[in-house]
Amino acid sequence: MAAVRTSSEIGFNRVAIVAVLLVTIIFLAPIYWIASTAFKPRNLATTIPPTVVFQPEISPFVKLFTKRSQLRSPPTPEEYAAAPWWERVVFDGGEKIVRDGKGQVQWSGYPSRFLNSLIIAITSTVLAVGMGTFTAYGFSRFKVKGEADLLFFILSTRMLPPVVVAIPMFLMYRAVGLNDTHVGLIILYTAFNLSFSVWLMKGFMDEIPKEYEEAALVDGYTRMEAFFKIVLPEAATGIAATAVFCFITAWNEYAFALIMTNRRAQTAPPFIPSQVGSGLPDWTVIAAGTFLFLLPVAIFTFLLRNHLLRGMSFGAIRK
């Protein structure tokens, strides 16, 4: 193609580059808007025309982590002077931090939900990837009767709408007391991610040449030793990519968390929308919560960019 490039083609190329930049800006605009709203003072969050240039503040984050209420009257100079710097930014915005009888700052519901999200996503990822790696090796290296059917069965468990699975799981969990527990959600997410991890890891395992282990077996390794010492190190990239995918899925999951948890084990995705409530929500606080919640995934997306294609299509397409 490069050999026969006409001037009109070069012109079209320029138009295409401009169009690509435009599309990129449009696609990123909502994410930029979340990030910028997270640093706005409350009165600038919902203005017309929208506020683009402003003095960034961290008051939304202070408010996100603490209980606060509207200020009835401005703080007295003594109160203001006694308050730490982070409390003053909230005073300036017309709100105050709620303290208990002993003068202790009260935490909001957000930190515990964020922590729940971390615990549940990490534990279920470790379990799903751990089991998935072994199973994928089994499917990749040994003859299994009805392999295609088994793999389809494994995949199909992931294809069901979450609500369909959630109805019986809710009843079963209620019977054994697993509703609103960390263990309950961890099991659900592990089951949900396991099928995915088996499929993805099988693709990675298939790519590791069999000869490596065979050479090790000839050298007197047992199959187990060969697996742990030869195959696992070779599969490290694949395991890491699969783990990031499982983590993101568990981290983002909403429907199961909404149905199975309400307080103790609630994760951030059902919690953040519940904060909108009625009346005028404070969008800066919601944006701050959203921003913190999206940050890990955004970082992982950059780490994962070369494996995204494969993960998103169950390993059907490789780069």
Next chain:
Amino acid sequence: MATTMITTLERSSRAAARGLSDISIRNLFIIPTVLFLIVFNIFPLIYSLGYSFTDFRASTNAPANFVGLQNYRDLLNDPYVWSNFAITAKYVIISVAGQLLVGFGVAMLLNRDIPLKGLITTLLLLPMMLSMAVVGLFWKLLYDPSWGVINYALGLGNFEWLADPKMALYAVALTDIWMWSPFVMLLSLAGLSAVPKHLYEAAAIDRAGPFYTFFRITLPLVAPILMIAVIFRTMEAFKTFDLAYILTSQPTAELISIRLYKMAFQEWQTGRSCAMAYIVLIMVLAITNIYVKYLNKVKER
């Protein structure tokens, strides 16, 4: 557990001299996972199949009465449920068609030497990695008729997106298109970059026009991958719950998953919702089957 499965083959296996035989390793590696999936994925479905023939309500302590096929008959005769299916079908068509157009279009634009191409591609992928529920919530602010950025940027005044029964479904689909077009783009890019360059060179020598080149070379060669993208997105769009549930409560945007959720966890018609779940399940399995068959066909090539 797997040790009981060791067969007589073990003795003849070469590796059996030390350590476990291949067969027992295979069983040890595969059986726990399959059991786990059966217990937590298949057993619940059998459990709910039983309930689907009863009038059980999880909100009361009343025992479940067997009602035979009553639930299924009622559901299939309920115009309300049919309208939910129709809404879902409409939603799937709008959002998948939109994603295909935008995604493939952007891929065509990106499929050339562009400065910072890697960075741009990665940035475009960001929306689909984020949580649908949490980002979807923020689109509520973007769609807001009075201070939404979208109305301001497009000069639409006080246009109602989510509160207008006619617009709500399109608004949800638009957010979905924003999130998932990059997925179609990514697959299309993989397909486009696999088209052999010499085909284009030959076409250029033959002085083929850009339309001819596109319809006779590009499209036929990318079609299988586009098909994968379409089936994949169809399955996902059919399941949509988070986005629509968070963005709007308009009955005109009540997808089948939302109807199911309300039936099960707000109206507590547990038995009936189990029957409904089974109807949905059969439909999903049918689409999944087509997908896997197609995947295998593509892989064989």
